[in-house]
Amino acid sequence: MRPFRYAPVAVAGAATLAFAVRAARTVLDRRFYERQGVLFTKTYPFIGSETDVSGLIGRNRTRDYLYLDKPAADFVGSIRGFDIQLYAVNRQTTEVLVSPAITGKYIDRDTPALYSFGQLSPSAMTFQKITTPHFGDRKRNLGKGFDQERVTDISRRRAAEMCAALDVDTPLDLKRVAGDYTREVMGEFVWGRDAMALEVSYKHPDGHVSKVPFMFALNETFTGLRFYSNRFWNRVHFPIATWPVTREARRLQHNIRSLQEHLATVLKGGPGPGTVWEQVAAGNTKLGIPVEITRDDLLTASIAGLDTVQNTILATLWYVLSPENLKWREAIATSTGEAKDEVVEACVSESLRLSPPGSVINNMVVDDLDMEVEGRRYLLKRGTRVMPNIHALHADYGAAWEPERFLHIEKGAEPYVMPFGKGRRSCPGRNLGMVMAKNFVSEFVTAHPDAQIGNAQDKDIIFNNLSHAQFIAVLGPAAAQGFAGSCPVPH
Numbered sequence: 001m002r003p004f005r006y007a008p009v010a011v012a013g014a015a016t017l018a019f020a021v022r023a024a025r026t027v028l029d030r031r032f033y034e035r036q037g038v039l040f041t042k043t044y045p046f047i048g049s050e051t052d053v054s055g056l057i058g059r060n061r062t063r064d065y066l067y068l069d070k071p072a073a074d075f076v077g078s079i080r081g082f083d084i085q086l087y088a089v090n091r092q093t094t095e096v097l098v099s100p101a102i103t104g105k106y107i108d109r110d111t112p113a114l115y116s117f118g119q120l121s122p123s124a125m126t127f128q129k130i131t132t133p134h135f136g137d138r139k140r141n142l143g144k145g146f147d148q149e150r151v152t153d154i155s156r157r158r159a160a161e162m163c164a165a166l167d168v169d170t171p172l173d174l175k176r177v178a179g180d181y182t183r184e185v186m187g188e189f190v191w192g193r194d195a196m197a198l199e200v201s202y203k204h205p206d207g208h209v210s211k212v213p214f215m216f217a218l219n220e221t222f223t224g225l226r227f228y229s230n231r232f233w234n235r236v237h238f239p240i241a242t243w244p245v246t247r248e249a250r251r252l253q254h255n256i257r258s259l260q261e262h263l264a265t266v267l268k269g270g271p272g273p274g275t276v277w278e279q280v281a282a283g284n285t286k287l288g289i290p291v292e293i294t295r296d297d298l299l300t301a302s303i304a305g306l307d308t309v310q311n312t313i314l315a316t317l318w319y320v321l322s323p324e325n326l327k328w329r330e331a332i333a334t335s336t337g338e339a340k341d342e343v344v345e346a347c348v349s350e351s352l353r354l355s356p357p358g359s360v361i362n363n364m365v366v367d368d369l370d371m372e373v374e375g376r377r378y379l380l381k382r383g384t385r386v387m388p389n390i391h392a393l394h395a396d397y398g399a400a401w402e403p404e405r406f407l408h409i410e411k412g413a414e415p416y417v418m419p420f421g422k423g424r425r426s427c428p429g430r431n432l433g434m435v436m437a438k439n440f441v442s443e444f445v446t447a448h449p450d451a452q453i454g455n456a457q458d459k460d461i462i463f464n465n466l467s468h469a470q471f472i473a474v475l476g477p478a479a480a481q482g483f484a485g486s487c488p489v490p491h
Contacts, residue, residue: 022082023045023046023082025082026079026082026083026084029084029381029384030077030079030084032381033075033077033084033086034077036377036378036379037073037074037075037376037378038073038074038075038076038077038086038378039071039073039075039076039077040076040077040078040079041066041067041076041077041078043078043079046081046082046236047081047232047236048078048079048080048081048236049063049066049078049079049080050080050232050235050236052066053066053235054232054235057230057466059460059462060460060461060462060463060464060466060467060468060469061460061462061464062358062359062391062464062465062466063078063359064087064359064389064390064391064392065391066078067087067089067389067391067392068391068392068395073089074088074089074090074092074093074373074376074378075087075088075089075093075378076089076389080112080235080236080385081236081237081238083383083384083385084381084384084385085362085384085385085386085387086380086384086385086386086387087386087387087388087389087392088386088387088388088389089389089392089393090392090393091393091396091416092373092374093373093388094388094393094418094422096371096372096373097363097386097387097388098388098421098422098423098426099423100423102371103369103370103371107363107364107365107366107369107386108129108130108131108363108364108366111126111127111362111363112229112235112238112362113126113127113229113362114127114238115229115234115238115239115241115242116225116226116228116229116230116241117222117225117226117229117303119225119242119252119253119256120218120221120222120225120256120259120260120296120299120303121295121296121297121299121300122296123292123293123296123297124296124297124299124300125138125139125142125297125300126300129366134287134289137283137284137287137289138280138283138284138289138293138297139428140283141279141280141282141283141284141297142276142279142280142297142301142428143428144279144283145190145275145276145277145278145279145280145301146276146301146428146429146431146432147274148431148432148435150189150274151185151189151432151435151436152435152439154185154188154189155181155185155435155436155439155440156439156443158181158184158185158188159181159439159440159442159443159444160443160447162177162180162181162440162443163440163443163444163446163447163448164447166447166448166475167475168448168475168476168477169476171454171472171473171474172454172472172473172474172475173470173471173472174314174317174471174472174473175310175314175469175470175471178309178310178313178314178440179219179306179310181310181313181436181440182305182306182307182309182310182313182436183215183216183219183306184196184215185305185436186215186301186302186303186304186305186306186436187214187215187302189275189276189432190275190276190277190298190301190302191214191215191266191271191272191275191276191277191298191302192271192272192273192275192277193272194272195214195266195269195271195272195275195277196213196214196215197213197214197215198213198214198262198266199211199212199213199214200212200213200214200217200258200259200262201258201262202216202217202220202221202255202258203251203254203255203258205248205251207247207251214259214262215302217255217258217259218259218299218302218303219303219306220255221252221255221256221259222303222306222307223306223307224248224251224252224255225241225252225256226307226465226466227466228241228248228249228252229241230466259299260295263295263298263299264291264295267281267291267294267295276298276301277298280294280297280298280301281294284297301429304427304429304433305429305432305433305436307357307358307465308357308358308433308465309433309436309437311355311357311463311464311465311467312348312351312352312357312433312437312463313437313440313441314463314469314471315351315352315354315355315357315463316347316348316351316437316441317441317444317445317471317473318351318453318461318463318471319347319350319351319354319401320332320347320441320445321451321452321453321473322401322453322456325401328343328347328403329445329449330449331343332344332347332441332442332445332446333445333446333449340442341438341442342407343403343407344438344441344442345406345434345438346403346404346405346406346407347403347441348434348437348438348441349403349406349417350401350402350403350405350406351401352417352419353394353397353415353417353419354394354399354401355462355463355464356390356391356394356419356464357419357463357464357465358464358465358466359387359389359390362385362386362387363385363386363387364383364384364385364386365380365381365382365383365384365385365386366382367382368380368381368382369382388418388422390417390418390419393416393417393418394415394417394419396416397415420433448473448475448476450475451473451474451475452473452474453471453472453473453474454472454473454474455470455471455472458470
């Protein structure tokens, strides 16, 4: 029996050795990139820069803000757990990363998001390599389902209905309203009115279980997974977010199973005419693609426009309703037709420049990659995480909110922005998201041109997919009387 006493010691020793070897390799990789001129942020053993990142997230900012004060470099390096992560901080470097034709090699998807909202739909294209069988066919099927005319009709109708029905007697929780809007539009667009309203078992944060509409359960679970994965240790070692070691993790996994079981039954039925579900199911069935993959692609299509569009709407209205931007609010409220659409689009585009909803999802170097940026050469090792820092790219145009930079510009002179990514791995629903955001902003400002911000004095009001910031709007008589100050979220 004595040898068994040493088994735990042997296991602990092996684990310590593996940890030390992995840590040493990370240090050597960092030095490899530093010799090439890559500048690294301050990091700590194993936890990398996550101490500083957690402070940013607490102020409603994303980790990209670490690299806004960029030096004269093409890349800024960081460490996430044991992984080297390089951020492209200028246009020239970004173009090499997003354009395979430049190097003859592509940089593929390998993202920590697989361990957050990816738990809902692990087989979705978002988390698959370009070389995955039928990848291109699946993307085309989604593209065929993304009927822009249809989403325009749905979003315009729902925006008009919701904005006309807003209560003008009490402070308005605009974050909730924008969330309801995006959820209802995407639910009807992807699944149809009947399917999106079907009820599913859902475990609430307090632990009790009840039946709620499918899109509500999906939205809340998606957002919960996103926030949970950004806790400190879940960011240091991504798989921890999937371990059922906390009450919140177990609750989220209960809801994931409930949603997937619900869809297993729903997908046996007939899709609504004209829905994304109809197009994707028909195309995938012809190719013999398993129903589980169709389910995951549809789930990702459903959630892609939720938090992203919600925060785009909030950021745009925050800027438009700010007193110093009165001329833009008046331009939206008084213009019509194509002129109105152009003004609204410029306001949304400028808001996406200053407050992009989130980081472009991480990619990973598939094979060792030689690249050149204006005469400077880099060798990126296989397995290195790389991504454009969209905050740094957008910040090149300054901190002022100036929609005119997107109005009446010559082709090729547009600001270099990429809030939805760029290249083969860019968000396929970016045009849909813009349509949804523009329609709500247009309807809200037209219906309530005197609306005011009720919590303008709050700190850290930045809207993105990790933000807890609130947006209280004041409408009707209170706004007309020049309401000012901070007010609580109504219960």
